[in-house]
Structure formats: C-alpha cells, structure tokens
Amino acid sequence: MVTMIIIYCLLAVGLIASFVKSREKTLKACKMAGKAFVKTGPSLLTVLGIVGLTLGILTPEIIAKAVGAEAGVMATLIASVLGAITLIPSLVAFPLAGSLLRSGATVMTISAFVTSLVMVGIVTAPMEIKELGKKFTLLRNGLGFLAALLIAMVMGVVL
Amino acid sequence: MIRVIKKFAGPLVVLAIYIGLALVRADLAVQSSHVAWDYLKEMVLIIPPVFLLMGLIEAWIPKNKIQKWLGKGSGFKGLVISFVLGTLPTGPLYVAFPMAATLIHKGASRTNMVVFLGSWAALKVPQLMVEIKFLGIAFTLLRFVLTLVALVLMGLLMEKFLRKFPDEEWLQRTDGEVQQPATEEMTR
Numbered sequence: 462m463v464t465m466i467i468i469y470c471l472l473a474v475g476l477i478a479s480f481v482k483s484r485e486k487t488l489k490a491c492k493m494a495g496k497a498f499v500k501t502g503p504s505l506l507t508v509l510g511i512v513g514l515t516l517g518i519l520t521p522e523i524i525a526k527a528v529g530a531e532a533g534v535m536a537t538l539i540a541s542v543l544g545a546i547t548l549i550p551s552l553v554a555f556p557l558a559g560s561l562l563r564s565g566a567t568v569m570t571i572s573a574f575v576t577s578l579v580m581v582g583i584v585t586a587p588m589e590i591k592e593l594g595k596k597f598t599l600l601r602n603g604l605g606f607l608a609a610l611l612i613a614m615v616m617g618v619v620l
Numbered sequence: 621m622i623r624v625i626k627k628f629a630g631p632l633v634v635l636a637i638y639i640g641l642a643l644v645r646a647d648l649a650v651q652s653s654h655v656a657w658d659y660l661k662e663m664v665l666i667i668p669p670v671f672l673l674m675g676l677i678e679a680w681i682p683k684n685k686i687q688k689w690l691g692k693g694s695g696f697k698g699l700v701i702s703f704v705l706g707t708l709p710t711g712p713l714y715v716a717f718p719m720a721a722t723l724i725h726k727g728a729s730r731t732n733m734v735v736f737l738g739s740w741a742a743l744k745v746p747q748l749m750v751e752i753k754f755l756g757i758a759f760t761l762l763r764f765v766l767t768l769v770a771l772v773l774m775g776l777l778m779e780k781f782l783r784k785f786p787d788e789e790w791l792q793r794t795d796g797e798v799q800q801p802a803t804e805e806m807t808r
Contacts, residue, residue: 463746464711465665472669475676486679494675498667501718503628505663508714510634512659514641517652551747559754571755572763579742580767585714587630592717593724593733594790600778601734608770616762 504591511584515547521557528561528570537570537617541609544577545602548584569617576612580605662712670715674722687727692779694732699772702732706739709746716740725794730782731775738771 479487524547528540549557554575562571581602582589589598625632642649690698706716720733743764751760 464709467709468666468669468673468711472673475673479676479680487676490675490679491672492675493678494668494671497674497718498671501671503630505667505714506628507630507634509656509659509663510631510638513652513654513656514634514637516655518648520651551744551750555747555750555754562755568759572759575751575755576742576763576767579747580738580770582713582741585717588714589717592721594787594793596782596785596787596790597730597778600781601737601774604774604777605738605770608767608774612763612766612770615766616759619762620758 501588501591504588507587508585511587512548515584516549519543519547521549521553525557525561528566528574533567536566537573537610537613540566540570540574541577541606541613544574544609545581545606546583547578548582549578554578567617568620569613572616573609573613577606577609580609663714666711666715670711671718674719678722678726681726683726686723690723690728690732692729694729698729698732699735702728702736703739703743703768706736707743707745709744710740713737713741721794730779731772734775734778735771738767738774742767742771 476487479490524543527543528536558571558575561574562568583602586598586602589601638649638652641652688694689701694701716737720728720737723736724730724733748760748764751763
C-alpha cells in the first residue's frame with residue numbers, strides 16, 4: 462500500500478513538472494511508456510502465469526514439509542532449490558522461515574532458503590531475459606545461486 | 621498472424637500448462653489461478669505508473685548524466701547510488717528489469733545494475749523489517765552484509781565477463797530501439 466502511494470506520488474510530481482516544462486517531451490515520454498508496455502506485455506503475462514503455478518503448487522505447507530523434516534546437507538540443498546524456484550512475498554516467506562527454524566531446521570538450511578529466494582528468480586527469468594538478455598540473466602541467477610550456497614555455509618558456521 | 625502467435629508464445633505455453641493441470645489436478649489449477657489473479661490485480665496497479673516514470677526518465681535525463689552517476693567510471697559513488705535506488709520501497713522485482721534495461725541503454729555499468737537488481741530483491745528496507753522480526757537481528761545483519769559483498773563481487777565479475785563475451789543476440793535485438801550503445805562504447 463505504501464509502495465503504491467509512493468509510486469503514484471512520484472509519478473504525479475514527475476508528470477506535472479514535465480508537462481509544465483515541455484508538452485511535447487511529456488507526450489514523447491508517454492509514447493515511450495506505451496511502447497515499452499506493449500513490448501513487455503507478453504512476458505509479464507508469462508511471469509504472472511508461472512508465479513501462479515509455483516505458488517499454487519508449492520504452497521508454504523509443502524515447502525515446510527520438504528525443508529523442515531531433516532537437518533543436513535540434503536535439506537540445505539533442497540531448501541536452496543526451492544528458494545530459487547519460488548517467488549514468495551516476504552510477508553509469507555519470513556514467518557515461514559522463522560517457524561521452520563523453531564521447529565528444528567538448521568540456520569544453514571534456512572539461510573539457504575531465504576538467500577536463494579531473494580537472489581535467484583527462475584520464475585521471473587523469462588522477463589529478465591527479454592529485458593536484459595540471456596547471458597546477463599544466466600550469469601546473475603547462476604552466480605546468485607552459488608552465492609546463496611556460500612552465504613548459507615558461512616551463516617551456518619558463524620551463527 | 622504468425623507474428624502475433626510468436627509474440628504470445630510464452631503466455632500460450634503457460635495457458636496450455638494450466639489446462640493440462642486442470643485435467644490432472646483441478647484443485648491445483650484452481651489454486652494457481654487464484655494466485656495469478658491476485659498478482660494480476662497488483663500488476664495492473666503498479667505497471668502503468670512505473671512505465672510512465674521510465675518514459676519520463678528516458679525523455680528528460682540525458683545520457684551523460686546517467687553515465688556519470690552510474691557508468692563505468694562512477695566507482696564507489698555509483699555503487700552507493702545503485703544500492704540506495706534498489707533498497708527503496710518501490711515494488712516487486714519484475715518492475716526493476718525494464719528499469720535496469722533503460723539505465724544500461726543510457727550508459728549505466730553492468731556492475732551497478734547487478735547491485736541495483738540485487739538490492740532490489742534481497743535488501744529492501746520493508747523486507748528487512750519483516751526479516752528482523754521473524755529471524756532475528758543477528759541473522760538479518762549477517763545476511764545483509766554477506767549479500768551486499770556477494771552482489772558487488774558478482775557485478776564486477778559479470779562486467780568483466782560480458783565485456784569479453786558480449787551478448788550479441790541481445791545487443792542486436794535492442795539496437796533498433798536505442799542508438800547503438802555498443803558502437804558508442806567502442807569509440808570512447
């Protein structure tokens with residue numbers, strides 16, 4: 462909600478300032494926005510559909526079952542893969558992670574889940590490829606996954 | 621006709637998966653559509669203003685400014701700007717991709733954009749508050765520091781790699797829309 466208000470306020474200020482300064486440039490900006498929207502529309506729809514599928518199938522209960530049952534390297538790997546696939550809003554993800562931690566999952570497993578959840582986005586990859594290219598997307602997500610595993614290991618040792 | 625189908629290949633494949641799922645497990649398909657519908661409502665509200673803002677940025681902020689703030693020579697300052705831009709409470713990650721693309725075309729460095737996208741996804745202020753509440757301050761702080769270090773390293777590595785092996789296909793595809801960022805880099 463706050464996010465929406467901030468964005469719309471920014472837009473209002475920007476549009477008014479732009480319109481006062483130059484009508485043509487404002488029109489040009491709107492046209493560019495329209496063009497960008499048409500261009501990204503299909504990949505947005507794809508992402509939307511995949512988000513629905515992953516969240517509809519991989520519900521918090523199923524994740525809890527997959528991650529929370531055991532401790533060890535296997536659980537950590539499963540957790541990081543699940544984190545990489547899913548796109549869970551933080552208001553759901555962190556309470557879930559917290560309850561898993563209390564019910565016996567290790568810090569390493571939970572940090573693997575949380576870190577890969579935020580660093581890797583397989584669900585949003587179609588859109589990232591469209592906007593930033595295949596190589597960029599592969600590198601960013603691949604390195605992000607490795608980083609998530611390393612971070613999890615360090616956190617497991619330190620905490 | 622074929623062009624339209626090609627353009628909507630992604631959504632059509634996803635639709636086919638939904639139909640297939642509905643035949644096997646109707647309950648899961650319904651559950652998934654509910655989630656998709658919720659996200660659609662959010663997108664409808666958030667996408668138009670973000671694209672308009674990007675249009676304004678494209679129309680008003682000159683290329684050399686972006687280059688100076690976020691370009692290859694921007695150094696530590698560029699990293700800080702990217703980090704701050706990313707951590708502001710500004711919505712889901714799919715909004716950030718077109719933004720990063722616009723900024724790259726305007727001269728921002730890959731390193732800075734990796735940090736921007738990474739902080740957007742992993743280090744957002746409201747998200748950190750929730751994390752502290754449920755996982756504790758020690759966990760959150762340690763993850764924050766480690767993630768930030770990882771993002772900067774990833775960015776530097778990707779910059780190097782993509783300069784050596786540029787994404788030809790992507791450059792070609794986006795060349796028609798912007799004024800040849802690749803050639804400009806070479807002459808500089």
